[in-house]
Amino acid sequence: MNTAIVETINVTREVAWLPWAVSYFFLIGLSYGAFLLSLPGVVFRRPGWEALSRLALLGALVCGLTAPVALLADLHQPGRFWHFYAYFTPTSWMSWGAFFIPVYLVGLILYAWLAFRPLLAAHGRSDGRLAGLARAIAYGGLESRRALVGAAVVALVGALLVALYTGVEVMVVRARPLWHTPLLPVQFAVTAFAGAVGLTLLFNRFGPARHDAVLIGRMSRVLAVSQLAALLVGVLWLVLGVSGLAPVHAEALAEVAHSPGWQLTAVWAAGATVLTLLLSWWRPGSGLLVGLLALHSAWMMRWTIFIGGQEVPKTGAGFYSYSLPLGPEGLMGIVGTAGLWVFILVLLTTVLPLERLASARPAGV
Amino acid sequence: MKSERNEYEAREASEAGRRGTPPGPPDCNVSRRNFLRGVPVLTAAAAVPAMAQTPATARHWAMLVDVRRCIGCQSCTMSCIQENVVPEGSFRTVVSTYSVEVTDARQPAGTYVLPRLCNHCDNPPCVPVCPVGATFKRADGIVLVDADRCVGCAYCVQACPYDARFINHDTNKADKCTFCAHRLEAGLLPACVETCVGGARIFGDLNDAQGELRQRLDAARGELKVLKPEQGTAPQVFYIGLDERFTGKVEGQGSLWKPRARHA
Numbered sequence: 277m278n279t280a281i282v283e284t285i286n287v288t289r290e291v292a293w294l295p296w297a298v299s300y301f302f303l304i305g306l307s308y309g310a311f312l313l314s315l316p317g318v319v320f321r322r323p324g325w326e327a328l329s330r331l332a333l334l335g336a337l338v339c340g341l342t343a344p345v346a347l348l349a350d351l352h353q354p355g356r357f358w359h360f361y362a363y364f365t366p367t368s369w370m371s372w373g374a375f376f377i378p379v380y381l382v383g384l385i386l387y388a389w390l391a392f393r394p395l396l397a398a399h400g401r402s403d404g405r406l407a408g409l410a411r412a413i414a415y416g417g418l419e420s421r422r423a424l425v426g427a428a429v430v431a432l433v434g435a436l437l438v439a440l441y442t443g444v445e446v447m448v449v450r451a452r453p454l455w456h457t458p459l460l461p462v463q464f465a466v467t468a469f470a471g472a473v474g475l476t477l478l479f480n481r482f483g484p485a486r487h488d489a490v491l492i493g494r495m496s497r498v499l500a501v502s503q504l505a506a507l508l509v510g511v512l513w514l515v516l517g518v519s520g521l522a523p524v525h526a527e528a529l530a531e532v533a534h535s536p537g538w539q540l541t542a543v544w545a546a547g548a549t550v551l552t553l554l555l556s557w558w559r560p561g562s563g564l565l566v567g568l569l570a571l572h573s574a575w576m577m578r579w580t581i582f583i584g585g586q587e588v589p590k591t592g593a594g595f596y597s598y599s600l601p602l603g604p605e606g607l608m609g610i611v612g613t614a615g616l617w618v619f620i621l622v623l624l625t626t627v628l629p630l631e632r633l634a635s636a637r638p639a640g641v
Numbered sequence: 642m643k644s645e646r647n648e649y650e651a652r653e654a655s656e657a658g659r660r661g662t663p664p665g666p667p668d669c670n671v672s673r674r675n676f677l678r679g680v681p682v683l684t685a686a687a688a689v690p691a692m693a694q695t696p697a698t699a700r701h702w703a704m705l706v707d708v709r710r711c712i713g714c715q716s717c718t719m720s721c722i723q724e725n726v727v728p729e730g731s732f733r734t735v736v737s738t739y740s741v742e743v744t745d746a747r748q749p750a751g752t753y754v755l756p757r758l759c760n761h762c763d764n765p766p767c768v769p770v771c772p773v774g775a776t777f778k779r780a781d782g783i784v785l786v787d788a789d790r791c792v793g794c795a796y797c798v799q800a801c802p803y804d805a806r807f808i809n810h811d812t813n814k815a816d817k818c819t820f821c822a823h824r825l826e827a828g829l830l831p832a833c834v835e836t837c838v839g840g841a842r843i844f845g846d847l848n849d850a851q852g853e854l855r856q857r858l859d860a861a862r863g864e865l866k867v868l869k870p871e872q873g874t875a876p877q878v879f880y881i882g883l884d885e886r887f888t889g890k891v892e893g894q895g896s897l898w899k900p901r902a903r904h905a
Contacts, residue, residue, distance in 0.1 A: 277743055277745065277746070278743070278744045278745050279741050279742060279743055279744060279886070280741075280742045280744050280893070280894075281739050281740070281741050281742075281753075281886065281891060281892065281893030281894065282739065282740040282742075282750075282893055282894040283737065283738075283739050283891065283893055283894060283895060284738045284739060284740050284752075285713075285715075285735075285736065285737065285738035286735065286737045286738070287730075287732050287735055289804045289807065290730075290807070292795035292798040292799065292807070292808055293795055293799065350794070351792050351793050351794050352792075352793025352794075352795065352808050352813035352814065353791065353792045353793040353813055353814065356773075356790075356791075356792045356793075357792065359773040359775075359790060359792050360772055360773060360792070362773075363773040363774050363775075363790060365769075365771060365772055365773060365774045367768075367769035367770070368769060368770050368771055368772040368796070369770075370770065370772035370794060370796050371772035371773070373772075374772065445796075448770070449770075449799050449800055450766060450800075450802070450872065451766060451799065451800055451801060451802035451872070452799065586799075589804065589890065589895075590801075590802055590803065590804045590890060591737070591757065591802075591803060591804050591868070591869075591889070591890055591891065592737065592804070592890070592891060592895070593739075593890075593891040593892065593893035593894060593895050594893070594894060594895015595895060596895075
C-alpha cells in the first residue's frame, strides 16, 4: 500500500536564530582565522609575511570587535546578557562560549596593541589624522616581545576555544540532522580560515603592496590550500552520507537531498569553491576577486547552515520558506552589522593607516 | 533558586487566576454567565480525586492522546491560545492535519489528525542546552521556563525535536506548553484537555494507580507510542493510534498554511 500525504493544517515555525547569528558566526570565524594568519609574520617573524600578517591582524581586530554586537543582538533579551555570567551552566556549550569569547577578545586586543604599538607611535610622531590619539594609545610605543608572545598565547587559546565552541554548539543539536554531524565544526573552521585569507587579500588590495605579485601569490596559495581542504571535507561529508557509513551523515543528507533548492545550493557552493581554488592557484590577479569569492563562500556556508537549516521542519512535511525581513531582524541587522564593521575599520585605519600597516618593513622601523 | 522558582510558579498561577475571570460584556445575561462559570468547576471536580491520590511530591504529570478520538476541531489549539495568551502566529499546541491518499487503490483520501504539544520529556534536550539554566524539569515532570532568567537565545527552540518551543514576541522569551501548570495548581485540568471535544486528551498523574490516565495507559499497553522515540527523549505525552508514518518528520507535501503575524 502506497500513500501520498498532503499536510493540510500545520504551522510554519519561524526562524529563531536570526541573520544576526549568521553575522556573528561569520565575523567571529573571520576573526579567529585572521588571527591565525597574523601569527607567521607578527609572532614568528617569517620573512615576507610581515605585511600580510599585520593586515590579517587588523582584520581579526575589526571582525572580533564587531562580532559580539551581532551576537548580543541575536538575543531576544540583550539586556540580560549578564545572566550568562551570573548563571553559568556547564552542560551548555553556549554558556561556555560566553566565557571563551572574552578570553579570546582580551588576548586579541592586547596582542594587537602590543604588535601595533611601534606603528601607533610612528603615526603619533607624524602629522596625520588623529595623531594625538595614536600617540596616546601607543603609550610610549615600546616594543615588548615577551609580552607580545604572552598575549598571543592567550589569544591563541581563546581562538581555539571559540573555534571549538562555535562548531560544537551547533553540532550538538540532535533535533536538526543537518547540523548534527561531527564534520560541521571542521567545516566551520576551514571556511572561516579561507574567509580570513580572502579578507586579508581584500585589505591588501587597498594597501601599498597591491601590486606585489609575490606577496599576493603567497597568500593565494594559502587560499587554494584552504579551498582544497574545504572540498575534501565536503567530499568526505557526501561520501559518508551516500554510502551510509555514518548514519548521522546519511540522515543529514536525506533531509535535503531531494530538494531542488538544496541541490542548487550544493552545486553553487561546490562550484564557487572549485572556482576559487583554480583561480587562486593559477590566476590570482590582484587577489580581489578570489578574496571576495572566499568571503562569499564563508558567508554562504553559514547562511545555508543556519537559515537553510531552520527551514527544514522537525516534524512537519516539506520545507518552510524564509524570506528576509527588511527590519532589524533581517536586512537592517545585516546592513547595521556591516556598518559597524566599516566604522571600526575606518577608525582603526585612521590611527593606523593602511600604508604604514601594510608596508613590507618590519614594525617599528 | 528553589524559592525563586516557587515564587515564579505562584506568580504564574496568580496571573492566570486574574486572566481566568475576565470581566464579561456589560449586556451579558447574568444567569448564563454564572452557569458558564460553574462549568469548569464541575469538570475540575471530576479531576480532583485523581490528583488527591498521591502526595504532591510523588506526582508525575503526563498526557495520553487517543488519536482515534481526535476530530481535528482545534478546540485545544484555541483554548490554549486563550488560556495562555499565546501571541498570534505562535502555538503551544496544534492539531496537525494531513490528507492521506492510497495511491494504488481507488478510494477517497482520508484525513489523519495529530495533536502536538510539548512532550515534557523525561530526558529533555532543551534543558541542558540552556546557557543560563532558565529551563528546567520540575519534580512533577513538567518542563518549564523561568521567564525571569530566560535571555531569549532560542537555543532550546533549536534543541527541541518536536518544534514545541518558540520565541514569544510579546515577552521576547522562550515559550512552550506548561501543561497549564497554573491551572493544575488551582485543581483544574489543562485547557486543551478541558475543551477537547472528542475526549482525545487524557491528563493525569502517572503514579496514581487508580487514576484514569494510568488505567488507560495500562489498558493500551502494546499500542502506546511516542513521537520520535529514536531521539531518546523519553516523552511523557503518549499516543494511541499513532501511525508509524507520522511519528517523525512527515514525508509528504508541505504545509499549506503559514500564519503571518506582525510583531511590533
